[in-house]
Amino acid sequence: MGRILLVCRLVARDLRRRRGEALALLLAIMAATTTLTLGLVLHGETSQPYEQTRAATAGPDVVASVFPPAAGGVSPRQVTALDALTKAPGVTRRAADLLLEPEAG
Numbered sequence: 001m002g003r004i005l006l007v008c009r010l011v012a013r014d015l016r017r018r019r020g021e022a023l024a025l026l027l028a029i030m031a032a033t034t035t036l037t038l039g040l041v042l043h044g045e046t047s048q049p050y051e052q053t054r055a056a057t058a059g060p061d062v063v064a065s066v067f068p069p070a071a072g073g074v075s076p077r078q079v080t081a082l083d084a085l086t087k088a089p090g091v092t093r094r095a096a097d098l099l100l101e102p103e104a105g
Contacts, residue, residue: 060093 015022053059064085066078086094 054061064082066074066082068074068078085091
């Protein structure tokens, strides 16, 4: 009991003498507690953000593009590689198909 009383007196004296540091420590502990609580509460909501966005927007799984070098245009090898990707198994659409469709409206 004597040690606990001594520690309580020392803590109380320290809090009276160093109010700014005590307030800063309290704010840091509160921020850490809030962050941990939000992380635990939102786990189910944030575990699969990509799947939620893809389902809502019907977006693509993969996007492939070719950037020409600064000195010239796209090489025939790059065009062949992109063309092969458009015929790959599982590819359902490509950007050229989207450009040819009439706008819904």
